[in-house]
Amino acid sequence: MTDTALMAVGLAALAGFFAGRAYRTTSARDRAFGADGLSERFLQGLEYLSEGRRDEAIAELSQVPRDQPGGEVVEQVLGSLLRETGQVERAIQIHQGLARRQAMPTLARARAHAALGEDYRRAGLLDRAERAFEQALEADDRNVAALLGLQRIREDQGRWEDALALRTRLSRRRHGDDSVVLAHLHAQVGRERLRLGDPDGALTAFREALAHDRRALPAHLGLAEVLERQDPALAAATLEEAARAVPERAYLLFEPHARACAAAGEPGRHTALLENAIEKSPRDWRARLALARVLRARGDAHEALGLLRRAGDENPQALLVHLETWHTLLALGLPREATERYLDAATGSILFAAPHVCRRCRYRAADVQWRCPQCHEWDTFVEERLAPPR
Numbered sequence: 001m002t003d004t005a006l007m008a009v010g011l012a013a014l015a016g017f018f019a020g021r022a023y024r025t026t027s028a029r030d031r032a033f034g035a036d037g038l039s040e041r042f043l044q045g046l047e048y049l050s051e052g053r054r055d056e057a058i059a060e061l062s063q064v065p066r067d068q069p070g071g072e073v074v075e076q077v078l079g080s081l082l083r084e085t086g087q088v089e090r091a092i093q094i095h096q097g098l099a100r101r102q103a104m105p106t107l108a109r110a111r112a113h114a115a116l117g118e119d120y121r122r123a124g125l126l127d128r129a130e131r132a133f134e135q136a137l138e139a140d141d142r143n144v145a146a147l148l149g150l151q152r153i154r155e156d157q158g159r160w161e162d163a164l165a166l167r168t169r170l171s172r173r174r175h176g177d178d179s180v181v182l183a184h185l186h187a188q189v190g191r192e193r194l195r196l197g198d199p200d201g202a203l204t205a206f207r208e209a210l211a212h213d214r215r216a217l218p219a220h221l222g223l224a225e226v227l228e229r230q231d232p233a234l235a236a237a238t239l240e241e242a243a244r245a246v247p248e249r250a251y252l253l254f255e256p257h258a259r260a261c262a263a264a265g266e267p268g269r270h271t272a273l274l275e276n277a278i279e280k281s282p283r284d285w286r287a288r289l290a291l292a293r294v295l296r297a298r299g300d301a302h303e304a305l306g307l308l309r310r311a312g313d314e315n316p317q318a319l320l321v322h323l324e325t326w327h328t329l330l331a332l333g334l335p336r337e338a339t340e341r342y343l344d345a346a347t348g349s350i351l352f353a354a355p356h357v358c359r360r361c362r363y364r365a366a367d368v369q370w371r372c373p374q375c376h377e378w379d380t381f382v383e384e385r386l387a388p389p390r
Helices: 003-025 028-032 040-050 054-061 071-084 088-100 106-122 126-139 144-157 160-174 179-195 199-212 217-230 232-245 247-264 267-280 285-298 301-314 319-331 336-347
Strands: 356-358 381-383
Touching (some): 040 071, 071 088, 106 126, 126 144, 144 160, 179 199, 217 232, 232 267
């Protein structure tokens, strides 16, 4: 759900509550308000917000009387709207004013500090953001926005243990399905432990990740990396299990699987994995590309070229297919100097070798990302298939 939609839902829920309270306190001076005791500008702003018309919502909510029932809530939402439209300084001013207000109830003050923390985080003022989130949690140790804000700061800092602890706490607070995020955070903890020379700790973290989500590919990859040093055949089996769990991303497993099979002395096992992938998904151009590489390395360039032609038919924009095709043609005896010149030019091309896009914010990257650099969501990248030229 988008931030705007979340705000709309929140305002809609609060509108009913404040309407009832306002009705009981309505007097002659309230005739500028609607029949339910709420400001017409409040209601119009809510309508604009529900339609995603944020600029119009800001204009209306900015005119809501601050002393009307629910005025503090309107200010809170107005500040968040300003932040979402890039007006972070105005958002900070509004949320600072709310946080300093002496008569604010404890939970309302916690919400104001949490909103202020998010303002600071968006502005890149991480020290101030951290302090604001901590103040929110001092007032309300179950504040969801503050926990999430601190988690994102810890992720940006690479403090994965802390980020995991915060997300675990957040998950208990709201009883939601956080299995995907928790799995990826456990996998990041495993990576960090592996980097620090703690393979046993890494194994534990990767297995905990998979206990949360069997589709967490980084955990499968990390687990296989640790096992490859101890038992390459078991590492290969781990990657085969991952290919069954996440067939649409099996291409990310091909290279480590080939390495594990080679270390185990079972190269045919890798060939079988690729052939099985092609059989299950005849349009899998990446499996054909990987199998073509295996065949070329064995000296069967003619059969490799046939696979590459099929791969090119499925994805003619894939630079990797063209590069492997030229390598294969070179193996078949094309003039070396001219072919190598083309390979050098193609390798330095600005074309994406493997374009991927975030499903949530449409951020594009040259390869799969487990956490989007733009919207910071986990496991949202998918391969972007470019349309063939007309």
